[in-house]
Amino acid sequence: MSFLEYAPAPESQAILNLRDSYGLFIDGEFREGHGTPFASISPATEKHIATIAHADASDVDAAVAAARRAYDRTWSRMSGADRGKCLFRIARLVQERSRELAVAESLDNGKPIKESRDVDVPLVAAWFFYYAGWADKLDHVGLGAAPAPLGVAAQVIPWNFPLLMLAWKIAPALAAGNTVVLKPAETTSLTALLFAEIVQQADLPPGVVNIITGAGETGAALVGHGDVDKVAFTGSTSVGRAIARSVAGTNKKLTLELGGKAANIVFDDAPIDQAIEGIVNGIFFNQGHVCCAGSRLLVQESIHDEVIDRLKTRLSTLRLGDPLDKNTDIGAINSAEQLQRIRELSDVGEAEGAERWTAACTIPENGFWYAPTIFTNVSTSHRIAREEIFGPVLSVLTFRTPTEAIAKANNTPYGLSAGIWTDKGSRILAVADKLRAGVVWANTFNRFDPSSPFGGYKESGYGREGGRHGIAAYLKTAAPTVALPSATARKTVSKGATK
Amino acid sequence: MTGTQIVPGERAIALLGGEANDANLRRYLHGIPGVDAVGLEQRAAGLGTRSIKTTSKAWALDRIIGLIDLTTLEGADTPGKVRSLVAKAVTPDAADPSCPRVAAVCVYGDMVPHAVQALGTAHGDPDQGKIAVAAVATAFPSGRSSRSIKLEDTADAVAAGADEIDMVIDRGAFLAGRYGQVYDEIVAVKEACRRADGTYAHLKVILETGELNTYDNVRRASWLGILAGGDFIKTSTGKVAPAATLPVTLLMLEVVRDWHRLSGEKVGVKPAGGIRASKDAIKYLVTVAETAGEEWLTPHLFRFGASSLLNDVLLQRQKMTTGHYSGPDYVTID
Numbered sequence: 114m115s116f117l118e119y120a121p122a123p124e125s126q127a128i129l130n131l132r133d134s135y136g137l138f139i140d141g142e143f144r145e146g147h148g149t150p151f152a153s154i155s156p157a158t159e160k161h162i163a164t165i166a167h168a169d170a171s172d173v174d175a176a177v178a179a180a181r182r183a184y185d186r187t188w189s190r191m192s193g194a195d196r197g198k199c200l201f202r203i204a205r206l207v208q209e210r211s212r213e214l215a216v217a218e219s220l221d222n223g224k225p226i227k228e229s230r231d232v233d234v235p236l237v238a239a240w241f242f243y244y245a246g247w248a249d250k251l252d253h254v255g256l257g258a259a260p261a262p263l264g265v266a267a268q269v270i271p272w273n274f275p276l277l278m279l280a281w282k283i284a285p286a287l288a289a290g291n292t293v294v295l296k297p298a299e300t301t302s303l304t305a306l307l308f309a310e311i312v313q314q315a316d317l318p319p320g321v322v323n324i325i326t327g328a329g330e331t332g333a334a335l336v337g338h339g340d341v342d343k344v345a346f347t348g349s350t351s352v353g354r355a356i357a358r359s360v361a362g363t364n365k366k367l368t369l370e371l372g373g374k375a376a377n378i379v380f381d382d383a384p385i386d387q388a389i390e391g392i393v394n395g396i397f398f399n400q401g402h403v404c405c406a407g408s409r410l411l412v413q414e415s416i417h418d419e420v421i422d423r424l425k426t427r428l429s430t431l432r433l434g435d436p437l438d439k440n441t442d443i444g445a446i447n448s449a450e451q452l453q454r455i456r457e458l459s460d461v462g463e464a465e466g467a468e469r470w471t472a473a474c475t476i477p478e479n480g481f482w483y484a485p486t487i488f489t490n491v492s493t494s495h496r497i498a499r500e501e502i503f504g505p506v507l508s509v510l511t512f513r514t515p516t517e518a519i520a521k522a523n524n525t526p527y528g529l530s531a532g533i534w535t536d537k538g539s540r541i542l543a544v545a546d547k548l549r550a551g552v553v554w555a556n557t558f559n560r561f562d563p564s565s566p567f568g569g570y571k572e573s574g575y576g577r578e579g580g581r582h583g584i585a586a587y588l589k590t591a592a593p594t595v596a597l598p599s600a601t602a603r604k605t606v607s608k609g610a611t612k
Numbered sequence: 613m614t615g616t617q618i619v620p621g622e623r624a625i626a627l628l629g630g631e632a633n634d635a636n637l638r639r640y641l642h643g644i645p646g647v648d649a650v651g652l653e654q655r656a657a658g659l660g661t662r663s664i665k666t667t668s669k670a671w672a673l674d675r676i677i678g679l680i681d682l683t684t685l686e687g688a689d690t691p692g693k694v695r696s697l698v699a700k701a702v703t704p705d706a707a708d709p710s711c712p713r714v715a716a717v718c719v720y721g722d723m724v725p726h727a728v729q730a731l732g733t734a735h736g737d738p739d740q741g742k743i744a745v746a747a748v749a750t751a752f753p754s755g756r757s758s759r760s761i762k763l764e765d766t767a768d769a770v771a772a773g774a775d776e777i778d779m780v781i782d783r784g785a786f787l788a789g790r791y792g793q794v795y796d797e798i799v800a801v802k803e804a805c806r807r808a809d810g811t812y813a814h815l816k817v818i819l820e821t822g823e824l825n826t827y828d829n830v831r832r833a834s835w836l837g838i839l840a841g842g843d844f845i846k847t848s849t850g851k852v853a854p855a856a857t858l859p860v861t862l863l864m865l866e867v868v869r870d871w872h873r874l875s876g877e878k879v880g881v882k883p884a885g886g887i888r889a890s891k892d893a894i895k896y897l898v899t900v901a902e903t904a905g906e907e908w909l910t911p912h913l914f915r916f917g918a919s920s921l922l923n924d925v926l927l928q929r930q931k932m933t934t935g936h937y938s939g940p941d942y943v944t945i946d
Contacts, residue, residue, distance in 0.1 A: 116671060116909065117901050122663035227661060386866050387651030430902050439663035536646040556648045 119432075122439045124226045128213045134164035135302070137172055137326060138309035140179035141319025146172050148327060153303055156223035157436050157445040157480040165302045168325035173294075173334040176323040180265045180292040181340055183320030188292050189262055191318075193249035200245030200287060202315040207238040210311065214304055218276055219436040221303040223445030223481070224399050226437050236561055237280040243563035244284035247584050251289065254581060260588040262290030263366060264342030269332045269356075271348045272298035272447050273402035273503075278347050279305055281578050283322060284563075289587035291343065294323045296335055298348075300448050302326040333359070341365060343587065347404070350501075350527075350572050368576025368586050370404065370568055372501040373529030375550065376522035377407030377558060380515075381416045383534035387556065389423050392507070395532060395558035397431065397485050400446055401505040404573075405530035407558050409498060411518050414511045421489055421509065425470060428485050433474040443474075443505060446481040455483050455504035462488050462497035467508070493521060501527070515540065519547045528570025532558045551577070623875070624795065624839040632839065637791035641835055647827035647863060656859040659902060660895045669894070673929045674712050675909055676893045677704060678738070680916045681746055681882070683718040684946075685753075685850065691726040694719055696946050698730035701743050705926050706944060708933075714922065715911040716744035716776060720752070721769040728773040735773075738911035746776035746816070750801055753820075753849035755780040759797060766804040769813075776814040777805050778917075780849060783823045786833060794833075798840035814912075816882055817842035821860045822852040830860055834867040844880035850917060855885025858895055865903040872904070881908075884917025890928040893921055919946075 134150065136143040148167030155162055168176070188196070207214065214237070215229040224233070251260050266286045270278035275297055286293045297305035305324050312322045325331060329352075336344045337359050346356050347370040360367050377395045379388050395407025412420050436444035446452040463469050467488040474484040483504055491498050491508040498508050512518040522531055531550040533541050545553040551568045554560060561567070566577035576586050624632040628640050664672055682701045684693060697717055705711040715738040719727050727745045728735055736742025747769035750762035766777055779801045785793040798817055805813040817837035821830050837845045845864055848855040861883040868879045881900070887893055893916060900908050908914050923943045931937050 115906055116668060116675075116897070117906050118668075119662065119664060120666045120668040122665045231661070383645065384648035384651065385645040387648040387655070390651055390655050439661070536648075556651060 119440050121435075123435060124216055124219075124230075124437045124439055126216055126220065126437070129216055129220070131163055131217070131303075134166070135306045135326070136166045137168050137176070138306065138312070138322070138324040139172070139176045140182075140323070141313065141317075143309070146326070148172070148331070151299070151328075153221060153300065155220050155480075156300075156447050157477070159479050162221060162303060165306075165326045168296075168327045168331045170334045172325055173331065173338055176294045176325050177265060177267075177335075177338050177340050179320035180294050180323050183318055184262075184264055184292040187318040188287075188321050189290050191290075193251060193290075196288060196290060197245045197248035199315060199317050200241050200248060200284065203311060203317075204238050204241035204245060206311045206314055207234065207241060210307075211235070211238070214276060214307060216437065217307055218304050219444070222272065222275055222301050223436050223447055224402075225441040225444040226439055227441070228399060233274060233277045236563075237276050240277075240280040240284045240563045244288040244584065247285075248288040251584070251588065256585055256588055256590040260289075260590045263587060263589060264291060265340060266291045266293045266343040266345060266587065267335045267338060267341040268293055268295040268345045269336060269348065270295065270297055272301040273399060273404070275301035276304040276308065279308060281347070281583075282345050285578070285584045286343075286345075286587050287321065289584050291587050292321045294325060294335060294341075296325050296327065296332050299326075299328045336360065343367075345586070346370070353574060366586070368568075368578070369574035370576070370578060371529075371572060371574040372503075372527055373404045373406065373569065373573050374409055374499065374501050374525045374527045375405055375407045375530040375532065376409045376411050376525075376548075377532040378512075378518050378522060378534065378544065379410065379412045379416070379420060380518075380533075380535040380537075380540065381413040382536045384536055384556065385416075385420075385423070388534040389420070389427050391532065391534060391556070391558045392420075392424060393427055393431070396507045397428075397443060397505050398559050400444055400483070402447060402451075402503055403559065404501075405552060405559065405567075406503075407530070407532050408502060408506070408508060409522075409525075410507055410509045411512050411521055412509060413518075414513050417509075417511050421487070424487065425472075428472040428487070431472060431474070431485055433482065433484060434477060443485060446483050446504065449481055451503065452481040452483060455502055455506060458497055458500060458502045459486060459506055462491070462495060462506075462508070465495045465497070467491045467495055467497060493524060499525065515544060519544060523547075523549050526572040529568075529573035530554065623841060627839065627874075632792060632795045634790060634792040637795060637836065638789065641791060641832040644831060644835060647831055649827055652827055652863060653859045656862045656899065659862070659899045660858060662895070662898045664894050664898065670932055672894050672897050673890060673925050673932065675897065676890065676916065676925050677714060677922065678712045679909070679911060679914055680714040680918055680922055681716045681718040681884070682714045682922060683850070683884075683917055683919050685718070685720060685748060689720060689723055691723070693946075694723045694726045695730040698727055698743075700922070700944060700946050702731070702734050704922060705929070707942075708930075711926070711929065713741065713743055715915055716746045718746040718748065718778065718917060721747045721749055721765055721772070721774070724769050724772040724774045744775040745773060746778055747772075747774035748778045748849075750779040752778070752780055752818075753851040755782050756784075759800065762797070763800055763804045766801050770805055770807060774813055776816060777801070778816040778818055778846060780818045780820060781833065781837065783820055786824070786829070786836075791836060794836055795840045798837060798842060802841045814843045815841065816844035816846045816880075818846045818849055818884075820849055820852055821847050822854045827859070827863055830863055831867060834864050838867070838871050838879050842879065844882050844915070846882040846884055846917065848883075848885045850885030856883030856887055856917075858899060861896060862899050862903060865900060865908075868908075869904045878908070878913055880913040880915065882915040882917055887916055887918050888920045888924060890921075890925045893925065
């Protein structure tokens with residue numbers, strides 16, 4: 114055996130103490146759902162993990178009613194300092210149970226344990242710590258005098274970062290004084306239900322956090338519910354559109370965080386080894402199941418061959434396999450359905466004339482897997498350069514000048530994130546200023562922090578999560594609060610883009 | 613062990629397209645892509661999280677021993693101390709004859725005859741299970757003396773039987789931008805490594821990364837050391853803090869990998885100073901294997917410059933066979 118075939122180093126599942134079946138978490142307790150329960154499986158083995166309750170319309174009613182009661186009777190009347198204490202307790206419990214949460218997340222979602230352990234769960238705790246600190250300072254941050262909470266928030270989250278997206282939604286909502294009903298994605302309910310146990314442990318008043326499980330129709334019933342004041346959704350652009358339609362004409366406030374097709378721009382003076390790492394981290398982190406993934410690599414023509422060559426060498430060292438093995442870099446694709454979509458779009462890419470290269474990996478027998486793949490010779494008109502693949506597939510395009518790079522980067526219906534790689538600081542600033550993307554990373558990619566607002570332009574959605582902007586989205590405020598780039602900056606952008 | 617047969621200087625002229633003077637070297641070294649410190653350190657930290665268990669760990673521990681340059685570089689060194697070091701190098705674990713030997717012993721130049729004598733028949737090429745003698749030279753560790761003294765120092769050690777010379781570069785000249793001077797000196801020392809029979813002692817070029825301060829400097833100095841004919845590039849003397857770190861070693865391995873892509877030649881890397889625990893040494897093995905490739909994990913391409921590391925590896929090794937940890941009194945102090 115060669116050294117690089119590292120002996121298996123699986124994280125033990127002994128720490129998990131899962132139940133056979135999970136009910137809905139409403140009004141501080143677990144109860145049966147009225148729909149037909151469904152199974153949650155591990156995408157790496159297709160083995161059954163637990164049976165999950167299915168919420169129907171009457172369950173949604175009950176959850177929203179519980180949230181309303183909790184809002185009226187306790188949570189909106191509680192002082193900010195006391196709400197903060199509750200959130201600090203949650204944050205500390207997340208840290209205490211971090212290993213258990215990481216194992217559950219990797220088991221249920223298929224992401225490598227090194228990511229759930231080193232990225233997801235630490236960020237979850239960080240998000241609660243951060244927003245716990247905001248809870249008693251809302252009067253003093255320029256959001257007007259005594260900004261008021263909105264009421265009941267309906268929150269629907271995706272399957273790519275199940276627990277982290279839950280934290281992004283619940284932490285600011287509670288800090289601002291709202292109560293929530295949250296629906297996790299159908300394939301990844303497990304950690305949200307473990308989080309419900311943490312809510313009990315943290316002794317939050319019943320009804321402040323309600324978690325209902327189910328599929329699309331449960332989510333539709335929740336966001337369409339008449340007694341909801343705020344809808345927050347992270348997921349696909351098509352569902353986001355449907356939600357925007359259903360919310361139109363109501364008093365509900367809406368934030369959407371949708372798809373992306375981020376450009377990762379590599380200039381010829383980039384720190385090359387770190388840029389390669391950044392490209393890998395940009396698209397192969399979490400199997401590419403990242404809405405802000407750097408799925409379009411824009412590389413300066415003069416260094417194209419060298420970059421591709423180095424990238425292939427680097428990809429050959431990635432380790433695909435058991436998500437619970439501590440040395441796994443690429444885990445399982447979350448569902449058979451998603452795998453099908455990745456395959457379909459990749460085949461289209463090939464049919465359109467792009468050149469496909471796939472890293473040599475042994476694919477396990479069971480479960481859903483897709484080996485890291487790059488497409489070279491991609492044109493802007495190819496579907497794999499336009500549509501979100503949401504998988505470990507990178508499309509490589511070239512550019513010759515900064516102007517062309519900016520034009521190509523902006524030539525997408527999305528605008529969630531972008532990356533710039535160059536050794537020249539002034540170029541970073543000049544290019545970032547012209548990119549129409551909510552997040553621009555310079556000489557790094559896929560880094561998140563609770564203090565940094567995150568959100569999109571165009572079809573990537575509206576509203577911001579994280580930072581002061583993130584909490585403003587859950588408050589009635591007197592002063593203007595949405596701090597998108599100033600009007601003059603936007604004007605410059607559109608000028609630059611039409612040149 | 614014999615150094616590279618390439619005539620020093622040819623490497624550089626081929627690449628630079630001209631004489632290796634200040635201007636040409638500057639143009640080349642400053643044209644190399646920069647290093648992003650945050651990204652480099654992140655990558656090193658990522659490699660450090662690899663989990664090496666059971667059979668992989670057992671292999672790694674044995675390999676670490678076989679890659680160690682067991683070192684004593686003290687003003688207080690005596691022939692007796694060197695003999696004791698050699699004995700430890702030959703038989704690292706008195707209780708376990710299956711324990712591999714280290715790659716080399718590393719001493720000051722005047723101790724070379726004592727090391728050679730103490731090694732006796734065990735003296736030879738580490739690739740053949742023998743132990744080499746490495747000597748530090750060129751006014752180690754500061755390098756602050758005239759060139760003639762440095763060359764004399766080197767030739768002395770080689771004549772006394774040193775198989776490998778660990779030289780220091782002139783950091784003052786490097787930081788002042790006098791790359792040609794640094795280059796010429798390495799070439800001259802390489803020439804001083806020539807034995808009577810025309811073969812060369814292996815040359816390790818110590819960059820003293822702790823004094824170069826920036827990663828960009830480390831990368832340039834690494835290229836300079838290779839262009840001038842170094843067989844190894846080595847992080848540090850062990851006398852300046854910080855000595856070897858994982859990010860610096862990763863960076864040097866990237867240079868060595870790039871040199872191999874460019875020329876097909878393999879140059880070695882030696883982190884030295886500050887690596888004391890098996891756990892850390894395993895991170896270095898992972899970094900080597902995932903950067904330059906697994907074939908670099910041989911004595912003529914990778915070394916650890918260390919003294920206390922050996923005992924920690926022996927304790928870990930004993931733990932793997934017996935199932936429990938012993939203590940410092942179950943390994944010999946030197």
